[in-house]
Amino acid sequence: MQLTKILQSxxxxxxxxxxxxxxxxxxxxxGVLVEDPELECDTQSLTLTLDGEDWLYREKVYLVLNKxxxxxxxxxxxxxxxxxxxxxxxxxxxxxxxxxxxxQDSGGLLxxxxxxxxxxxxxxxxxxxxxxxxxxxxxxxxxxxxxxxxAGVQLRDxxxxxxxxxxxxxxxxxxxxxxxxxxxxxxKRMLAAAGNRVEALQRTRIGGFELPPDxxxxxxxxxxxxxxxxxxxxx
Ligand code: URA
Numbered sequence: 001m002q003l004t005k006i007l008q009s010x011x012x013x014x015x016x017x018x019x020x021x022x023x024x025x026x027x028x029x030x031g032v033l034v035e036d037p038e039l040e041c042d043t044q045s046l047t048l049t050l051d052g053e054d055w056l057y058r059e060k061v062y063l064v065l066n067k068x069x070x071x072x073x074x075x076x077x078x079x080x081x082x083x084x085x086x087x088x089x090x091x092x093x094x095x096x097x098x099x100x101x102x103x104q105d106s107g108g109l110l111x112x113x114x115x116x117x118x119x120x121x122x123x124x125x126x127x128x129x130x131x132x133x134x135x136x137x138x139x140x141x142x143x144x145x146x147x148x149x150x151a152g153v154q155l156r157d158x159x160x161x162x163x164x165x166x167x168x169x170x171x172x173x174x175x176x177x178x179x180x181x182x183x184x185x186x187x188k189r190m191l192a193a194a195g196n197r198v199e200a201l202q203r204t205r206i207g208g209f210e211l212p213p214d215x216x217x218x219x220x221x222x223x224x225x226x227x228x229x230x231x232x233x234x235x
Pocket of ligand 1 (some may be wrong): 102106185187189201
């Protein structure tokens with residue numbers, strides 16, 4: 001593939017800007033400075049270096065971000081900073097999207113990708129991908145409330161009760177809740193319907209993939225092949 005095209009595909013700007021970057025000797029290919037924007041490159045194991053930073057060529061990108069609370073998942077965030085402000089510019093330019101949003105005041109495991117098929121697979125209601133949330137509640141969580149969450153609670157505007165796949169008490173006021181759907185404010189609404197109230201919410205798992213413990217709030221990393229395999233495991 002032509003170098004200019006490669007740079008464009010990786011989020012370094014429009015075609016013309018990418019051409020200019022090469023002509024201005026700002027781009028190294030596999031450690032070698034190049035000047036020809038039309039240079040044909042093999043994208044297999046290709047590393048670009050710009051501004052002293054290495055970028056492995058990736059046809060599609062899959063990211064995990066530990067979303068901090070106080071950030072919105074939309075690109076045009078209204079009242080709070082956007083999660084996109086936590087990512088390097090080329091990743092936002094190449095069009096990564098959140099794979100299932102989290103509320104502004106929720107945190108934890110957020111996936112992002114520019115692979116439309118992947119986004120669809122993990123957000124389609126039909127697929128029922130398991131998600132786990134660590135839920136801090138206002139009131140101690142009673143056995144009755146856990147039983148109600150597992151049996152199913154009726155939410156307004158939903159045709160049928162929604163049941164948690166699992167619910168484990170972690171502390172007096174803290175539970176791990178497993179759900180299969182991704183309805184608007186689902187966890188908060190389920191806890192309210194069970195007679196409690198969510199004070200803090202963190203997503204800790206999607207499919208078989210856990211939020212990496214070494215990823216601090218605000219940090220992100222690429223998902224590698226083994227992460228994607230884990231993600232695909234039924235939770
Ligand atoms: N359920 C909620 O209520 N909020 C989230 O951010 C995620 C699930």
